[in-house]
Amino acid sequence: MSGSSLVGKLLAGRYHLIERLGRGVTGDVYLAKHPVLGVRFAVKVLGEDYSDDVQATQRLKHEAELVSRLNHPNIVSTVDFGETDDHRFFLIMEYVHGHSLKKELRRLDPSLMPLKRVLNLLKQLCHGLTTAHDTGVIHRAVKPANVLLSVSPSGDEQVKLVDFGMAKTISDDGQSHVTRNRQIIGAPRYMAPEQLTGAPVDRRTDIYSVGVVAYLMLTGDLPFHGKTPIQVVAAQQSKPAAALSLLRPTDEIKVPREVEKICMRCLEIDREKRPRHVSHLTEAILMALPRVPDEEDRPVTITTLAGSRDEAQAWSMGSADPDDNSVGPDDTAEVDLADLEKVYQAHFHHQQERKLSQLTPEQKSKRLWNVVNKKALELAKLLEKRGLATGALSSYLITWNALAEQEMATQTEIALHKEELNETDGKWREKTASVRDALLNLRLAHSHLAEDRATNETILANLDQQIDELEARLGGATQQTEEQQRLLEHHINNLKNDLQTIQNNLGETQLLMLQILRQDKRVDMPPDIEEAYATLENLLRHV
Numbered sequence: 211m212s213g214s215s216l217v218g219k220l221l222a223g224r225y226h227l228i229e230r231l232g233r234g235v236t237g238d239v240y241l242a243k244h245p246v247l248g249v250r251f252a253v254k255v256l257g258e259d260y261s262d263d264v265q266a267t268q269r270l271k272h273e274a275e276l277v278s279r280l281n282h283p284n285i286v287s288t289v290d291f292g293e294t295d296d297h298r299f300f301l302i303m304e305y306v307h308g309h310s311l312k313k314e315l316r317r318l319d320p321s322l323m324p325l326k327r328v329l330n331l332l333k334q335l336c337h338g339l340t341t342a343h344d345t346g347v348i349h350r351a352v353k354p355a356n357v358l359l360s361v362s363p364s365g366d367e368q369v370k371l372v373d374f375g376m377a378k379t380i381s382d383d384g385q386s387h388v389t390r391n392r393q394i395i396g397a398p399r400y401m402a403p404e405q406l407t408g409a410p411v412d413r414r415t416d417i418y419s420v421g422v423v424a425y426l427m428l429t430g431d432l433p434f435h436g437k438t439p440i441q442v443v444a445a446q447q448s449k450p451a452a453a454l455s456l457l458r459p460t461d462e463i464k465v466p467r468e469v470e471k472i473c474m475r476c477l478e479i480d481r482e483k484r485p486r487h488v489s490h491l492t493e494a495i496l497m498a499l500p501r502v503p504d505e506e507d508r509p510v511t512i513t514t515l516a517g518s519r520d521e522a523q524a525w526s527m528g529s530a531d532p533d534d535n536s537v538g539p540d541d542t543a544e545v546d547l548a549d550l551e552k553v554y555q556a557h558f559h560h561q562q563e564r565k566l567s568q569l570t571p572e573q574k575s576k577r578l579w580n581v582v583n584k585k586a587l588e589l590a591k592l593l594e595k596r597g598l599a600t601g602a603l604s605s606y607l608i609t610w611n612a613l614a615e616q617e618m619a620t621q622t623e624i625a626l627h628k629e630e631l632n633e634t635d636g637k638w639r640e641k642t643a644s645v646r647d648a649l650l651n652l653r654l655a656h657s658h659l660a661e662d663r664a665t666n667e668t669i670l671a672n673l674d675q676q677i678d679e680l681e682a683r684l685g686g687a688t689q690q691t692e693e694q695q696r697l698l699e700h701h702i703n704n705l706k707n708d709l710q711t712i713q714n715n716l717g718e719t720q721l722l723m724l725q726i727l728r729q730d731k732r733v734d735m736p737p738d739i740e741e742a743y744a745t746l747e748n749l750l751r752h753v
C-alpha cells in the first residue's frame with residue numbers, strides 16, 4: 211500500500227487530484243478533475259515504494275495498453291498514461307461514479323439482492339468480459355471489488371469492470387500473477403485451481419471467477435472457503451461446490467434452472483468441463499431474464515389510490531356513510547396483517563411470489579390496491595358487456611382505456627429513448643477509438659523519448675503539438691455526445707412527467723369508477739355480478 215496521500219496535487223499539469231477513491235496493492239486511485247475541461251477522471255498512481263519497481267511500472271503500462279484496446283460500456287476506459295516529476299507512473303481512466311459490488315454485497319448483508327438485479331448485473335459483467343476475451347485479454351482478477359456499480363446515462367444500473375492490472379493477453383507467455391518472491395497477488399477465493407497453483411491460465415480461468423461471483427450473489431455464500439491459497443485449493447479439491455439451490459434461502463425466488471446449471475459448470479475444478487466462452491453464461495441469463503418477476507411494485511396508480519385512502523374508506527361498502535364513525539380512519543389505519551395475508555393470498559396469485567412475510571405492510575397494502583383496481587375494472591367491464599353499465603360508467607371506461615393506451619405508449623417511448631441514450635456512450639467510444647488510441651500511443655512515445663537524452667527538442671515539441679491537436683478533436687467529439695445526451699435526457703424527463711400525469715389521471719379514473727360502481731349497485735343483479743361485488747366489498751374492507 212502506498213504511503214502519503216496525493217490529494218491536492220496537480221498531475222502532469224492537467225489532473226487535479228481531489229480525493230482518494232481506493233487503495234490498492236501497488237498504488238492508490240484518486241478522483242481528479244481536469245481544470246480546463248472540467249471533466250472528472252479516476253487516476254491510478256503507483257505508490258512511492260514502487261516508483262523504482264520495474265515490474266510494477268510495467269504492469270501499470272501493460273494495464274494502460276490492454277484497456278485502451280477494449281471499448282465497451284461495461285469496461286472502464288483509459289484515457290491517458292504518464293509519469294509524475296518524481297517518476298511515479300499514473301494511469302488516467304474514466305471516472306466511475308458509484309461503488310464496488312463488494313461494498314454493495316456488504317451493505318445488503320444478510321439479505322440477498324433481488325434475482326432480477328443479480329442477473330442484470332451478471333449479464334453486464336459477462337458482456338464486458340466477452341469483449342475482453344474476444345480481444346484476447348484475460349482479466350485474471352474478476353472479483354466483487356473489481357466490479358463497480360454505476361448508473362448508465364439513462365439511469366439504469368451499469369456495471370464497469372475495472373483493474374486490468376493483473377490482466378494478460380492470450381499470446382503472452384507465462385508472465386504470471388506470482389510475484390518475484392513467489393507470493394500470489396489477488397483474492398484466492400475467487401481464483402480457479404489452475405491460477406492458484408501457478409499453471410497457465412486461459413479464458414476459462416476468468417469464467418471460474420465469474421462463477422464464484424455469481425454463486426456469492428445468488429446464495430450469499432462462497433462455493434469454497436479458505437483464507438490462504440493453500441486452504442482454498444484444499445477446499446476445491448476435497449469435494450465439489452454444494453448445489454447452488456441448496457444454499458439459496460427457500461423463501462427467495464428460485465434461480466432459473468439453466469442459469470443454475472451453467473453457474474455450477476463455471477465452478478468445475480477441471481476446466482475442460484467449464485463453459486468455453488462467457489457468452490454461454492450470457493445466453494442462459496438472457497433466456498431466463500424475461501421469466502424472472504420484478505420484485506418492485508409497478509409505481510403506477512396504486513400510489514395515487516393509496517393516497518386517497520380515506521376517501522376509499524369512507525366509500526367502503528361496509529360503512530357507506532362517511533359520518534358513520536364505527537369504522538373510522540384511525541381504526542382501519544392499523545391493517546390486520548393476518549387478515550390481510552388471507553385476502554392477499556386469495557386474490558393475488560403469482561407463481562413466483564416473494565414470501566409474503568418479507569413484504570412490509572405498505573408493500574402488501576399497495577399490492578392489495580392493485581388487486582382492488584383489477585377487480586373493479588373487471589366488474590365495470592362485465593357490467594358494460596351485459597348492458598348494465600350506466601352512461602357515466604361507460605364513459606369512464608372509455609377514458610380508462612384511452613389512458614391505459616397512452617400509458618403504454620409513453621412507457622415504450624421512454625424505453626426507446628433510454629436505449630438510444632445508453633448507446634451514445636458506445637457510439638462515442640467507437641467514434642473516438644482511433645483518436646484515443648493514437649493519443650495513448652503518442653503519450654507513450656513521448657514518455658519513452660523524453661527519457662532518452664539524445665532526443666531532439668523539436669521532435670518532442672512536434673509530438674506535443676500533435677497531442678494537443680488530438681486532444682482538441684477528442685474534446686470536440688465529447689462535447690457533441692454530451693450535447694446529444696443532454697437533449698435525450700431532457701426528452702426522457704418530459705416523457706416521465708407526462709407518464710406521471712397519465713398515471714395520476716388513471717388513478718383518479720379508477721377511483722371514480724369505484725364510486726360509480728358503488729352507486730350503481732342494485733339488488734337484482736345477476737349472480738356472477740353479485741359475486742364480483744362481494745369480492746370487491748371484501749377486498750375494500752382491508753385496504
Ligand SMILES: Nc1ncnc2c1ncn2[C@@H]1O[C@H](COP(=O)(O)OP(=O)(O)O)[C@@H](O)[C@H]1O
Nearest residue numbers: 231232234235239252303304305306355373375
Ligand atoms: N475508474 C474508476 N472510477 C472510480 N473508482 C475507481 C476506478 N478505478 C478504481 N476505482 C476504485 O479504486 C479501487 C482500486 O482500484 P483497482 O483498479 O482495483 O486497483 P488495485 O489493482 O490496486 O486493486 C477500486 O476497487 C475502486 O474502488
Ligand SMILES: [Mg+2]
Nearest residue numbers: 234355356373
Ligand atoms: Mg482491484
